[in-house]
Amino acid sequence: MIYNTIIIGGGPAGLMAANVFEKNKASYMLLEKNEKCGKKLLLTGGRRCNVTNHLSVRDFIDTLTFKHKKFLYHALTTFGSKDVIDFFNVHGLELVLENGFKYFPKTEKSLSVLESLTKDLNPNNIMYQQAVKEIHQEEGLFKVVTKTDVFYTNHVIVAVGSNSFPSTGSSGDGLVFAKHLGVEYKDFTPAETHIYSDEIKSQYKELQGVSLTQRKVSIKNMKITYQGDLLFTHFGLSGPVIMHLAEFIYDDILNQEKSVLEFSLVDVSDDEMLRSILSDSHLFIHKKLEDFTTKRIIDVILTNLNITTKKIAEMKKSDVMLIVNKLTHFQISIDKVEDKEKAYVNKGGIDVKALNPKSMEVKHIKNLYFVGETTDLHGPIGGYNITIALSTGHLAATHILGHS
Ligand SMILES: Cc1cc2nc3c(=O)[nH]c(=O)nc-3n(C[C@H](O)[C@H](O)[C@H](O)COP(=O)(O)OP(=O)(O)OC[C@H]3O[C@@H](n4cnc5c(N)ncnc54)[C@H](O)[C@@H]3O)c2cc1C
Numbered sequence: 251m252i253y254n255t256i257i258i259g260g261g262p263a264g265l266m267a268a269n270v271f272e273k274n275k276a277s278y279m280l281l282e283k284n285e286k287c288g289k290k291l292l293l294t295g296g297r298r299c300n301v302t303n304h305l306s307v308r309d310f311i312d313t314l315t316f317k318h319k320k321f322l323y324h325a326l327t328t329f330g331s332k333d334v335i336d337f338f339n340v341h342g343l344e345l346v347l348e349n350g351f352k353y354f355p356k357t358e359k360s361l362s363v364l365e366s367l368t369k370d371l372n373p374n375n376i377m378y379q380q381a382v383k384e385i386h387q388e389e390g391l392f393k394v395v396t397k398t399d400v401f402y403t404n405h406v407i408v409a410v411g412s413n414s415f416p417s418t419g420s421s422g423d424g425l426v427f428a429k430h431l432g433v434e435y436k437d438f439t440p441a442e443t444h445i446y447s448d449e450i451k452s453q454y455k456e457l458q459g460v461s462l463t464q465r466k467v468s469i470k471n472m473k474i475t476y477q478g479d480l481l482f483t484h485f486g487l488s489g490p491v492i493m494h495l496a497e498f499i500y501d502d503i504l505n506q507e508k509s510v511l512e513f514s515l516v517d518v519s520d521d522e523m524l525r526s527i528l529s530d531s532h533l534f535i536h537k538k539l540e541d542f543t544t545k546r547i548i549d550v551i552l553t554n555l556n557i558t559t560k561k562i563a564e565m566k567k568s569d570v571m572l573i574v575n576k577l578t579h580f581q582i583s584i585d586k587v588e589d590k591e592k593a594y595v596n597k598g599g600i601d602v603k604a605l606n607p608k609s610m611e612v613k614h615i616k617n618l619y620f621v622g623e624t625t626d627l628h629g630p631i632g633g634y635n636i637t638i639a640l641s642t643g644h645l646a647a648t649h650i651l652g653h654s
Contacts, residue, residue: 253279253403255650256394258382260287261420262636263622263643264409265367269337270647272370279403280371281396283381283410283419288364290411290418294636299360300352301338301345302331302633302640310637314629315497321602322627322638325610329644334637341366352633382410385427385618392618405617407610407646409639412438412596412623424600424624433612433620434601441497441628442635443593446586447486454582456550457482462515467491470510470581474498480513486584487511494630497597500587509584515551516542520578527570531563535573538562543577551576595635599626609649610642619646 255271257264260282271278280287291299303310307326311319335345335353343366345353355362385406386393394401408427411420428435450457461481468475478491495511502509516523523542530538536559539548552559555576557569590596600620604612610625612618622639629635 251402252391253277253401255279255405255407255647256281256392256401256403257407257409258385258394259283259409259411259419259622259624260376261409261411261622261639262288262291262367263411263624263639264407265371266640266643267407267409267621267647268371268375269367270644270651272372272375274651276651278375279401280376281380281382281394281401282376282378285378287368287376290415290420291364291367291636292360293415293418294360295354297360298354298358299363299636300354300631300633301363302334302353302637303351304347304353305331310629310634313632314634315494316597316626316628318602318626321605321607322641324608325638325641325645328648329641331633331637333644334640337640338363338366341369382423382427385431387431387615405619405650407619407621407643407650408624409620409622409643410624412590412599414438414440414590414593414596414623416591420623424620428600428620431612431615431618433615433618434604436598436601436626438590438596438598439497440500440587440590440593441597442493442595442631443496443588444483444488445486445492445496445499445584445588447582447584449583450482450486451484453554454482454550456546458484460544460547461489462513465491465513467495467511467513469495469498469502470512471502471506472498487582490631493594496587496593499584503584503587510581511584512579512581514578515547515580516577518542518578520574523578524571524574527562527574531561533562535559535562535565535570539573539577547577594631595623595628597626597628599624602626608645610646611649617650619649621646 255278257280307330344356346356380396384395391402392406410424413422425435465480466477476494480489480491499509610619610621621642
């Protein structure tokens with residue numbers, strides 16, 4: 251038997267492609283490595299799944315961090331955030347806007363997102379425990395080989411994800427296929443994840459558990475700044491702003507061995523803080539600092555600077571300035587970014603130069619498509635990645651049907 255299309259991988263990208271075929275009553279077969287689809291999808295957004303966000307296509311693309319981001323323009327204008335929301339509505343799942351930015355299912359369960367993506371799929375069109383090992387081109391067809399079977403097909407959509415969280419099935423097979431078929435790719439590296447700091451573990455242990463809201467965090471060597479919430483952990487730093495910066499910190503560490511981050515521990519400028527401290531010179535420094543931050547942070551900073559508390563009037567101005575500088579321009583060195591296998595999202599994958607942005611088809615291999623996180627397209631926290639997976643999966647299937 252020759253299939254019209256084989257979709258490899260049942261994550262959001264592959265499942266969306268399958269939905270397009272079902273809607274158009276087109277034949278296809280989805281091969282999934284696991285005993286069920288969407289294992290990673292179930293983990294997303296703390297098991298609540300941040301499906302998409304409220305951004306326009308232009309703003310969505312503007313926020314992305316990589317140079318070739320305009321590649322996504324066609325996919326997102328064809329099937330973007332609004333279409334994602336409509337899709338789930340039509341499939342009986344309301345998405346609710348949270349904090350004016352992220353959409354989550356009203357049920358607060360990623361399982362309902364998976365159920366909506368699978369409810370219209372004919373179970374006969376999905377085969378489980380079919381880990382694809384090889385894809386060959388043979389006499390105008392593709393030969394797709396799994397451990398137990400061989401399939402022949404006119405089209406292939408590769409939707410196997412990256413290699414983050416390999417226990418979910420996404421173990422980097424897209425690059426194995428690309429290498430064999432001569433499709434250009436970039437190795438996966440961690441993009442959205444936590445970072446490790448020996449300095450925090452040794453000198454700032456007491457800051458563990460401290461969270462700071464809407465901090466502007468800069469990577470010193472790179473002149474890159476992002477704003478967002480941040481958390482001191484037992485191993486280093488985490489939180490949305492760190493997740494956003496992790497891919498750059500990774501590059502910085504590759505070049506410099508360490509990366510230095512700078513952010514403020516307080517919500518006032520250095521000038522303002524200095525003026526305020528000097529105008530209350532009758533107070534003890536530690537008491538005055540409570541106007542700006544918590545006792546815990548003050549104790550850590552004074553200990554770190556080896557400054558014992560006394561009345562401000564009795565202190566050297568240089569010591570006051572040291573404290574102000576430490577609190578407003580706190581610097582910390584980072585030794586390691588979490589491994590790509592433990593990162594939420596990875597950078598790298600099929601080089602978009604090899605793909606047609608209007609179809610996701612490989613330019614030099616007709617009828618072969620790569621979609622979702624297995625391609626070199628990723629976004630920060632905020633529903634970007636699932637949207638990219640759904641949008642590119644939709645585009646490839648629509649193209650195969652001759653609709654795009
Ligand atoms: C903990 C966590 C939380 C996240 N939270 C969010 C969030 O809230 N919002 C968001 O937008 N993004 C989030 N992400 C990222 C998001 O989950 C991924 O970007 C998205 O799932 C990628 O979809 P995909 O379909 O391309 O690949 P995947 O979801 O990785 O699916 C790939 C599928 O292919 C199968 N497969 C792999 N190799 C083979 C093979 N050789 N043969 C057959 N099948 C194969 C896998 O088993 C899997 O089912 C999160 C990621 C993690 C790890």
